[in-house]
Amino acid sequence: MTERTNYPDRTILDRSPTRPSKKRTPSKGNGHADEALTVIDPKAPLDVASQFMLTHWMQGGVGCMAFWRSEFWRYAPNGWQQMSTDDVRAELYRLLSVAKHPVENLLLSVKPTPRMVNDVLDALRARAKIDDARDAPFMLDGTVLPAGGVLVVNNGYIELASRTLRPLTPNLFAPSRADFDYEPDSGDPVKWLAFLGEVFDDDPASIALLQEFFGHVLSGGNLYQKALFIAGPKRSGKGTIAGVLTRLIGRAAVASPALHTLGDPFGLAGLLNRSLIVVSDARLTARADINNVVETLLRVIAGDPVDVHRKFLTPLPAVVLPGRILMLSNELPAFADASGAITSRFLILRTRQSFYGRENPKLARELAEELPAILDWALDGLTVLTKRAHFVEPGDAEATRETWDRATSPTAAFVADCCVVGPHCEVSDDLLFGAYEAWCMRQNFKPLARNWFYRDLAPVVATKRRRRLVGGVQKPFLDGIDLCDSPLG
Structure with a gap:
């Protein structure tokens, strides 16, 4: 019979209390997984996500994987970069495939399945979540950025008000970076x-x-x-x-x-x-x-x-x-x-x-x-x-x-050319609309229908509609606007 230790996906789990466990060195936050032995429980996806954050996506005590506004972001040597869900999924497949899980006195290689990866992916969203209400750039630890804003460049980030160059840190969550090195006192362009x-x-x-x-x-x-x-x-x-x-x-x-x-x-x-x-x-x-x-x-x-x-x-x-x-x-x-x-x-x-x-x-x-x-x-x-x-x-x-104004609002142009406005002005509905139609013909504009004309007139001039008895007939009038004596156009 072949011994169990001959299988490459199995490792004898030494439970001896006298032998110290082998320590693993966390990654430097560069996005490349640490290849040291990782023991996980695939049935606890949130624990797996937390463990991966600590061993693979951490730098100086600051998480280098974030989930903000429904998108994944990862910190690389040149700053935070958006990461597609497919890329995160591929990374999880890779990390899970080199991990081990304990079964009795053995450490067996994890066989990642789509369900397992999806469970860890969902857990990672929760573990790396950043409040969507925060507007970038911001400090992850809550430190207030200096007034005047900052700009991330290749060789650090600049406090714009003082033009001070600071070293880049994952604590500064900034979704973009300018692709040049800042050189203070560069002279005139x-x-x-x-x-x-x-x-x-x-x-x-x-x-x-x-x-x-x-x-x-x-x-x-x-x-x-x-x-x-x-x-x-x-x-x-x-x-x-x-x-x-x-x-x-x-x-x-x-x-x-x-x-x-x-x-x-x-x-x-x-x-x-x-x-x-x-x-x-x-x-x-x-x-x-x-x-x-x-x-x-x-x-x-x-x-x-x-x-x-x-x-x-x-x-x-x-x-x-x-x-x-x-x-x-x-x-x-x-x-x-x-x-x-x-x-x-x-x-x-x-x-x-x-x-x-x-x-x-x-x-x-x-x-x-x-x-x-x-x-x-x-x-x-x-x-x-x-x-x-x-x-x-x-x-x-x-x-x-x-x-531009005249092209954007012909109604306002008509008022400017042909009307006067004021609290003591008044004009009949029929006379105003007739003047508007005549103005449109002279300007080669297609006139609006009467109801649309008055709709567009409302934000241009504050008028009040009332009815007035003329020749024994009630006719509509507008207060607040009148026609010029000599209309232009």
Whole structure:
């Protein structure tokens, strides 16, 4: 008869009290499992998950595996990274397959089954759970981060207010990392400033606004509740600007949705945990739900809590999305917002010239070499913005906004062209609507139906409807608005 010890999956369990047990050395949190003997009880999945956390996913007493907002995250030498459920499942199969479990006086190799792995996977979710209400970045031990925010880079993390570089630690849970080494006092970003000078025709107001918006995005705050819209001809540097800002905060911190998807049922899911939302071609199709798109933009820019519905995952209630919006386009987006609120939320920049046919293919690489200096430049802009406490737009922004307003709310444009408002003004319903239809014909607009016109008029002018006896007949009048003596248009 063959002895039991000849089987490779069996080990004699020595119960002698005089022989010390062999100690295992925990892993360093690098994601690679310790190959020393691991003894588990497969029927206790929560204990197994806790044991794996201690022996394979722990560094300096801090867990290096986390489950936050229905996603797994693992700490690697270069920071926290999202880990797919399939990857976690594969890791569990590997760890279980090299583990042992006691049966009488034997240690038998574990034979992982789908059910066993699923049970441990569910237990790991519970064991590594982080409160979904916490907004990253944050310290896992509850330590409050310094005011002004932090930025994770290749060689540590930067306390932005003091520009102090600290060593990276798993205690700092930050879902993204900028792919460059920070070098304090890097000097001026010469090539970047030369590029901006070409893009904006050396307009200092435009360059200053961009500098302050960069700093605003880095801060992670939303004190000013503004987005940035950059309009201009094709190949005029808009994408390069967005690319530099993306590299400055880390690609994992940036969402790039198509504008129309913001009105979809799951349109907010891709904006979670993102510091920047880049809409690189702001066009709306005829099928887009424009009202939902506008509503989403207004709520995100204002920092209002929103319910985030995710496909096949638990919805997240009342989430404040941290991303600031950067919108790029060759033309003004065709929003529909009778109140005109959406355009007032955007800061406006215009690029002046096209580089079509004379592009510099090495520009992206050249600017990447200046990222540490560009970071200091952006933080200088944040300092100016914080002291002033509001953004200042260049002189041509107002004309662009007026054009955008008129396209976004024709009803408001009609009021501006043809009406006066005030507490002593009044006009008949028929006369006002007739003037509106005539104005639409002159502007080549298709007029709204009467009830839709008055619906769109309500957020533009505060009016009060009443009936008045005219020639023995009760006719509807509006208080608070009247037609100009000489309507424009």
